[in-house]
Amino acid sequence: MADCANVRNKKIAVVGAGLVGSLEACMLANRGYEVHLYEYRGDIRTMEHVPGRSINLAMSIRGRTGLGAVGVEEKIIREHGIPMRARMIHNLDGTTRAIPYNKDGKCIYSVGRRYVNEVLLTRAEEFPNVKIHFNHKLLNAELDQGAMTFLDTSANEEVKAEADLVIGCDGAYSNVRKQMMKRSWFNYSQVYIPHAYMELCIPPTPDGEFAMPPNYLHIWPRGKFMMIALPNQDKSWTVTLFMPHEMFQTLDTPDALLNFFKTHYPDAIALIGKEKLVADFFANKALPMISVKCSPYHVGSTSLLMGDAAHAMVPFYGQGMNCGMEDCVVLDELMNKYDDDLEKVLPAYSEHRNPDAEAIVDLAMYNYIEMRDLVNSRLFLLRKKWDDFLSRLLPGTWVPLYTMVTFSRERYHSCIAKKKWQDNIVARIVKVCSVAGVMMGFLFAKTEAAHTLANSFLTHINSLATKTLAVVDRS
Template structure:
């Protein structure tokens, strides 16, 4: 893919933010021949023992893998670092477990370390002669009209001014680029903090240096209002993330209260984490907030663009934050080809194409929190999963479960939801037809077996009973 075009060598692009999306975007732009400058407020993470900032383990799927393949690093990441997760492993309060495969074909998502992937992408970016990396450059001011940026070194407080033909903000949910864009008219923006926080814990390798749980699963402890998940790491440990309302975090004020809470909700996790380690790690940290961000459009003229969390931060419950951000880079790259590199056309086309999908996955990520923490315990949810897989087996092209569309294809996110809604309507109509047939059958049977009064009474009871049985099913089949 390298060296696709040299026609853009006179166009300088500033990519602000050298995280996963920013470093990937720098690579794709370099392949197109642009003169790319990549700015990052932190030091080079490849030189640090500990990387500052938040880190929820990443679940890589088709959209992210496709983007990595585009710049030639997919195989090195998947083959040498990623751990396949082929199903959810549900941990019940009594300590028993049950596996729920992601789909009938045995497809899997991959547990990958954020730092490792970021380092691979940075190294790849630096391999291009037309990419220059600038670390310890925090964006402190920007003039979109003149395309001028002021950067400050967070250690020395020294400032310098740079210009670029195009500024791309890949600087996360609290984007400095977006903040400057908001000063201009016609940019819609909203953010939403959810009342739940998260905390990362750890299950170490067992005494033999092996995984303490079956490794090829995303382990989930669903508990209604809160939940815990665990993803496997290369060193045979598990990154455990505890999600729950802040008031619950705040109520766990002593080791004894914490252990009572875990004994009641996650008893099988206590020996896996270790009681002493659990107490130490929990009280050394605090519940951290999660935010959803929406804005539109994602561009200003032909001079400024937002990608990744800067445009559409989402809560982590569909595992699509990284995948969506990486797909942003693919969509932008595809439009460069389609519109012959004309940025005055490419940027508005990108906003128009990507915004419906980004908003759809932001909403879907929020909804999946309800599914993961509660519905996976529901017999109706499990029945719907089995029904979806059965219908997919019979009609593989026309009936595809929502999770399969989102995770194992590049179907636009908003179309995934539309197709799911059509499937729901089919199931609603089918369910009502079955219920209606049963009612008619009940009417005939009661008419033949008793008097008219008996018939009316039995028919009424039959309809009420059947209706009560159907309601939970009909409620659940409408859910994402």
């Protein structure tokens, strides 16, 4: 680590006290920096209701690594996490079937966003070198100088602040990123997907138990739309309905809504309850989903973007929080590598993290197609069995995509590259098997021409098989 006195003399401002910002504040404080954490909301620990995004999170190894680095992983997982070991698919006829996430029985954990955020805020306050400023909305910033202007909404007055480093962890609509967008050579793109989401709720049973088997992520896949449910600590379920925005607009009366559910989610009506379904649906509104990509993530040695501010993604891979928390781990690793020299750390962070962030943004969109449609495909299920078979046969070589993304810290862009390699191998094997089947017919033929053609094809099959095995061995 860098000279401790030099580190302690540096002030870092973290804008946004959500999951990523509060974790990053803890990690920087652990390194000895003076940290000021700014949040435009009040203290969520004192609120009855916290407005904002989904209340459920699917936590996996990337997020857990970040929590472990500041000593709160065990508390969150042990006291609050509910293990989900498989997808539970709900068919139209009311039957269900489980699709395990992993051949080894590994699981992801359903945790509450608010609970995790509160634990991290409390952990940040335990550091004497962290100061949290609630009700501070960033108005503008001179990122080269680390100068910021906030509106203190509790006093309705502007507040000036300075820092050696400004880190934007202020979400998909980041104000820190808006300041970067004014600069030359900053790349930015955003996409609103045509689908929206709405959260509903399955309450506990009258005797206070879960209404469905709890250790699953329940999915109702319906082709172009779907519904999912994650378990909560109070034995309720957070239900999220995903579908094209225009479909939401057609459900404008209680009868239209109930007929829609009777057609597509008949088993969910009894679970939610007719009256509750109607009341909750019309008390809420369908919310948009956005993907954000940008680069670079830094300005010199004085400013950095992390989390959704750098790479907002749709929620279908359950990696938004996990990726954001892994951002904190990656930055900490680079701090170690470059001895806290921000002039080296920040450019290295942008270069290292950007291809991975853009990869998971793309994978998140792909997984929506898988969850809403492909899980009902026989080819998808066959491929999953094939992946499980090969992962047992070649445990150090063949790792399914979901396992790489969710149960390892393999770099996201490397996960995609390995998946493409696997697809090529499978395509070769399918081609070999198809040709072999055709040749079996020729082998039973009695003409000399058929035998000659069969021998030629078999030589080609042998060559393909040899090359395939050679590729597998080299990997």
